[in-house]
Amino acid sequence: MIRNKLKKLAVVGVAFFALEAAAVDFSGKTIEIVVPFSPGGATFVSAKFLEPYLEKHLPGNPDINVVDRPGGGSILGANWFEKNAKSDGTTILFTTSSTANPFVLGKKGVEYRLADYRIAYSHPFSAVAYTSPGTGIKTAKDVKNSKQPLVYGGIAAAASDLPGLLSFEVLGLDVKSVLGFKGRGPARLAFAQGETNLDYQFTPVYLTQVVPSVAEGKAVPLWTGGAVDSEGKLRKRDPIAPELPSVYEVHKQLYGKEPSGIKWQAFEAIASVTYAYGLTAYMHPDTSQDILDVFAKAANDINNDPAFQAESKKVTNGARLSAGPETEKAIKGALKPSPEVKKYLVDLLTSKFGVKF
Amino acid sequence: MLEHALPAFLALIDPVRISALLAGMAVGMIFGMLPGLGGVAAVSILLPFIYLLDDYSGLAMLLGAVAVVYTADTITSVLLGAPGSPASAPTAIEGHALAKQGKAAEALGVGFLASMVGGLLGAVVLLFAIPVAGPIVLSLGTPELFMFAVVGLFFASSMLGKNLAKGLAAALFGIFIGSIGPASAEADFRFTLDQVYLLDGLSLTIVALGLFGVAEVIAMLASGGGISGGAVPVTNWRNGFVEFVKHRWLILRSALIGVFGGFVPAVGASASTWVAYGHAIRSSKEPKKFGKGDIRGVAAAEGANNATIISDLIPTLLFSVPGGPAAAIFLGAMFSFGYYPGPRMITQNPDVMFLIVWSVALASVIGALICFAVTPALARLTKLPFALIAAPLVLVMVMGAYQSTGTMGDMVMLLLLGLIGWAMKHADWPRAPALVGFVLADPMEQYFWLSNQIHGWSWLARPGVIIIILLLVTPLIYRWWKARKEMSETSSTDDSRDSDAGDLRVNFGLALVLLGVFVWAFFSSLEFSPDSRLLPWLAILPGIPIFAWLVYQSSKNLAASDKTDALSEIPYLLALGIYVLGIYLLGFYVATVPFVAWMLFGCAGSRPITGLAYGAVIYGLSIFLFGMLRGGPPGGIFF
Numbered sequence: 001m002i003r004n005k006l007k008k009l010a011v012v013g014v015a016f017f018a019l020e021a022a023a024v025d026f027s028g029k030t031i032e033i034v035v036p037f038s039p040g041g042a043t044f045v046s047a048k049f050l051e052p053y054l055e056k057h058l059p060g061n062p063d064i065n066v067v068d069r070p071g072g073g074s075i076l077g078a079n080w081f082e083k084n085a086k087s088d089g090t091t092i093l094f095t096t097s098s099t100a101n102p103f104v105l106g107k108k109g110v111e112y113r114l115a116d117y118r119i120a121y122s123h124p125f126s127a128v129a130y131t132s133p134g135t136g137i138k139t140a141k142d143v144k145n146s147k148q149p150l151v152y153g154g155i156a157a158a159a160s161d162l163p164g165l166l167s168f169e170v171l172g173l174d175v176k177s178v179l180g181f182k183g184r185g186p187a188r189l190a191f192a193q194g195e196t197n198l199d200y201q202f203t204p205v206y207l208t209q210v211v212p213s214v215a216e217g218k219a220v221p222l223w224t225g226g227a228v229d230s231e232g233k234l235r236k237r238d239p240i241a242p243e244l245p246s247v248y249e250v251h252k253q254l255y256g257k258e259p260s261g262i263k264w265q266a267f268e269a270i271a272s273v274t275y276a277y278g279l280t281a282y283m284h285p286d287t288s289q290d291i292l293d294v295f296a297k298a299a300n301d302i303n304n305d306p307a308f309q310a311e312s313k314k315v316t317n318g319a320r321l322s323a324g325p326e327t328e329k330a331i332k333g334a335l336k337p338s339p340e341v342k343k344y345l346v347d348l349l350t351s352k353f354g355v356k357f
Numbered sequence: 358m359l360e361h362a363l364p365a366f367l368a369l370i371d372p373v374r375i376s377a378l379l380a381g382m383a384v385g386m387i388f389g390m391l392p393g394l395g396g397v398a399a400v401s402i403l404l405p406f407i408y409l410l411d412d413y414s415g416l417a418m419l420l421g422a423v424a425v426v427y428t429a430d431t432i433t434s435v436l437l438g439a440p441g442s443p444a445s446a447p448t449a450i451e452g453h454a455l456a457k458q459g460k461a462a463e464a465l466g467v468g469f470l471a472s473m474v475g476g477l478l479g480a481v482v483l484l485f486a487i488p489v490a491g492p493i494v495l496s497l498g499t500p501e502l503f504m505f506a507v508v509g510l511f512f513a514s515s516m517l518g519k520n521l522a523k524g525l526a527a528a529l530f531g532i533f534i535g536s537i538g539p540a541s542a543e544a545d546f547r548f549t550l551d552q553v554y555l556l557d558g559l560s561l562t563i564v565a566l567g568l569f570g571v572a573e574v575i576a577m578l579a580s581g582g583g584i585s586g587g588a589v590p591v592t593n594w595r596n597g598f599v600e601f602v603k604h605r606w607l608i609l610r611s612a613l614i615g616v617f618g619g620f621v622p623a624v625g626a627s628a629s630t631w632v633a634y635g636h637a638i639r640s641s642k643e644p645k646k647f648g649k650g651d652i653r654g655v656a657a658a659e660g661a662n663n664a665t666i667i668s669d670l671i672p673t674l675l676f677s678v679p680g681g682p683a684a685a686i687f688l689g690a691m692f693s694f695g696y697y698p699g700p701r702m703i704t705q706n707p708d709v710m711f712l713i714v715w716s717v718a719l720a721s722v723i724g725a726l727i728c729f730a731v732t733p734a735l736a737r738l739t740k741l742p743f744a745l746i747a748a749p750l751v752l753v754m755v756m757g758a759y760q761s762t763g764t765m766g767d768m769v770m771l772l773l774l775g776l777i778g779w780a781m782k783h784a785d786w787p788r789a790p791a792l793v794g795f796v797l798a799d800p801m802e803q804y805f806w807l808s809n810q811i812h813g814w815s816w817l818a819r820p821g822v823i824i825i826i827l828l829l830v831t832p833l834i835y836r837w838w839k840a841r842k843e844m845s846e847t848s849s850t851d852d853s854r855d856s857d858a859g860d861l862r863v864n865f866g867l868a869l870v871l872l873g874v875f876v877w878a879f880f881s882s883l884e885f886s887p888d889s890r891l892l893p894w895l896a897i898l899p900g901i902p903i904f905a906w907l908v909y910q911s912s913k914n915l916a917a918s919d920k921t922d923a924l925s926e927i928p929y930l931l932a933l934g935i936y937v938l939g940i941y942l943l944g945f946y947v948a949t950v951p952f953v954a955w956m957l958f959g960c961a962g963s964r965p966i967t968g969l970a971y972g973a974v975i976y977g978l979s980i981f982l983f984g985m986l987r988g989g990p991p992g993g994i995f996f
Binding site (some may be wrong): 045069071075079083088109144156178179180181182183190192193195204208212213259270315356 | 507544764
């Protein structure tokens with residue numbers, strides 16, 4: 001009885017401090033998480049992975065429904081969200097830089113206003129670069145002294161390969177980029193077959209597929225894209241693979257100074273949305289701050305949930321959710337690069353990779 | 358390793374798990390039978406349920422569905438002539454022709470047994486995946502994968518049929534629609550008309566449904582209350598077994614082709630099915646019989662498609678690279694259960710490997726048995742007026758098409774391709790080459806581009822490539838040499854060309870429209886980079902003169918044309934078009950009511966009470982299925 005009263009008192013207290021926040025309650029509601037890719041893809045799997053934790057930690061324990069809407073390289077699903085999303089926090093677009101890059105580059109067919117969307121939470125999606133032992137490269141420092149011409153296998157320049165290709169620009173590497181693979185999986189097979197010798201893989205795949213090859217001496221890990229530090233710069237080592245340097249560090253090792261200039265700015269902008277905020281949950285532009293606060297709290301609770309920690313240790317080496325105003329600011333900043341960066345990207349993609357705008 | 362076989366089997370026959378397997382099989386069989394809905398839809402619909410079960414049961418459920426889709430689709434293909442799934446189009450061609458000759462039981466029996474063999478072979482290969490399949494997959498570089506696509510195209514040439522111009526026209530049309538969407542490396546997006554919908558290219562399901570399914574349904578609606586096809590007796594399985602034993606080696610070879618198709622990522626069951634079908638034609642002494650109902654076509658296609666979908670799991674389990682779309686979803690499910698397939702899978706989780714092998718093997722055998730058991734009852738349905746069967750089929754096809762992207766574009770595309778498929782049917786163009794061209798266009802271009810990018814032209818000298826070229830060319834030279842010898846002995850050509858096959862007006866219209874499209878495509882392709890132009894030009898450059906020739910040829914006797922089939926079916930096509938427009942404006946809920954009413958009362962001539970009850974049932978079921986698949990049917994602009 002007393003405990004019940006105390007509980008009530010506590011509720012009143014919280015309500016006093018955050019009159020409206022307490023009103024956010026999803027009980028009996030269904031939250032639809034739209035994934036603009038096929039089921040079975042990495043984004044869909046990640047959304048399913050987070051589903052039980054969101055159901056557990058959001059107020060009212062809503063029913064979460066992950067729906068796939070593939071097509072148009074994720075543009076169709078995002079356009080659907082633009083037309084159909086509700087502003088009460090029950091529709092979420094959960095996607096990657098494949099949706100962000102066409103928006104940033106202003107490609108045709110994009111109807112969604114990604115930079116106007118609110119950000120509910122985000123999960124890192126870091127990537128690790130590795131090479132084959134045949135290149136003679138032992139660590140990132142040797143990367144300019146490869147015995148073989150470096151060949152990278154990717155999907156498409158203007159999509160998720162963009163940060164990887166930009167990292168080669170930043171580091172001044174002479175890499176032959178073979179684009180046109182149907183996915184990172186087939187590109188990894190081409191690496192195993194010896195057709196390519198430089199590859200990027202996202203963390204879960206790196207940990208489960210590439211790490212065994214490293215142990216067998218069939219792959220040499222090089223660097224990660226890096227992580228965002230307290231100043232919002234992409235300089236830190238990625239906690240997912242802390243033994244590997246970030247692109248920022250590799251540049252310093254190779255050239256003795258920190259990277260700067262338009263190439264670095266472009267890499268930093270694109271790599272942030274691809275790696276540090278790789279999987280991001282977007283909401284309708286009119287979503288109220290209370291709802292966002294509730295999601296930020298849930299993200300924090302999930303990070304502290306021992307079950308989540310144990311599971312994410314296995315899959316992503318302990319990657320954590322981020323949410324709140326800082327995260328939102330960082331992502332929105334990356335979605336609106338300066339005109340110079342945008343021009344550099346468009347020029348690079350047009351001249352080097354033949355992309356048409 | 359083998360010591361894990363028995364414990365895994367015992368784990369699987371636990372009551373909950375075996376029930377999960379059977380439940381998965383039930384869903385797989387239903388979706389296999391429904392045209393347009395196949396393995397992907399079955400696995401997607403089961404996905405939410407597997408999370409309620411333990412890992413073994415969940416995986417068994419998905420595998421049960423995957424393993425029987427290509428067994429059950431035989432039923433629809435043979436009885437109705439509309440392919441139950443894209444990969445059973447050859448079965449629809451040959452099997453349905455056999456059914457019309459009263460040999461449905463034979464076609465079905467061979468189809469089920471061949472599917473079972475394909476599934477079992479796939480399971481065996483899975484078992485030896487690590488020592489055998491792993492090195493094979495790793496030895497196949499992009500040049501070898503390109504050569505596989507060429508082999509497919511080569512085999513497709515045997516499906517061109519008696520009228521070479523029409524066969525080529527169909528194949529080139531297929532390659533052309535296969536080139537819509539992103540060129541390799543996405544430097545160019547071809548023929549997209551600025552529609553986001555076309556950015557990914559066309560969906561195989563919609564192309565198969567459009568080219569084959571729509572025309573069949575229109576014909577069924579047009580025949581209305583009649584049962585002109587007559588009842589299909591399916592009672593005597595004996596002939597089926599006899600034919601199965603007779604063609605056992607062909608089935609085994611086809612299953613092997615299917616297994617290889619599964620090794621190769623991104624080459625689906627459809628491609629290997631066509632290759633196996635082409636192989637059956639090539640290895641036959643009387644290839645002319647194909648297309649008119651040849652049991653070997655069914656045997657080859659069903660042996661191959663089931664083997665492919667099972668061996669799609671090989672790259673999935675060995676390298677975490679899904680071999681096909683259903684395997685991709687399965688991979689996602691494995692991730693969710695905390696299994697990360699890869700080279701270590703067999704040492705880390707041998708129990709799971711064996712569970713998968715047993716599930717697939719059990720489902721293949723039980724699935725074939727169930728098909729034998731339910732078919733006589735289903736065959737009785739064919740005694741119903743055709744329009745009554747057509748009504749739910751139309752709804753299912755719309756639903757199947759809508760699964761591709763969940764936008765209106767899916768339905769418009771189904772209608773457009775349906776119109777073309779209908780015209781091809783009436784103009785007597787073979788539709789198989791069109792589907793083969795479409796299926797192979799993408800891997801051909803992709804692997805050609807990658808091979809040249811990675812290796813330059815030196816890939817032509819790779820041993821694997823040379824072996825495949827020799828395998829292709831040697832029989833050709835032998836045949837040519839033999840044919841030359843025979844020619845000198847007998848010079849008889851009794852191959853009288855039946856130029857009046859097909860409706861000349863439809864032929865004229867179809868060729869004229871496609872000529873226009875190709876001319877437009879030629880000019881629009883001039884803006885592409887040279888690399889992106891290669892594939893479309895492969896279709897366009899020979900296509901324009903061939904279409905022009907077909908237009909000229911059919912225009913000569915246009916007035917003399919006396920066929921009326923096509924003319925009488927036009928109102929039904931229009932009705933389908935109005936229905937799609939209705940969905941666009943009013944949404945599925947509203948537009949479907951008058952359309953179903955029209956099909957039942959207008960076409961089938963149902964009595965008020967039974968029609969109302971039947972209509973309500975299929976309306977309710979379609980809404981239920983829609984809800985399960987994609988959060989509800991499409992709404993319209995006004996509702």
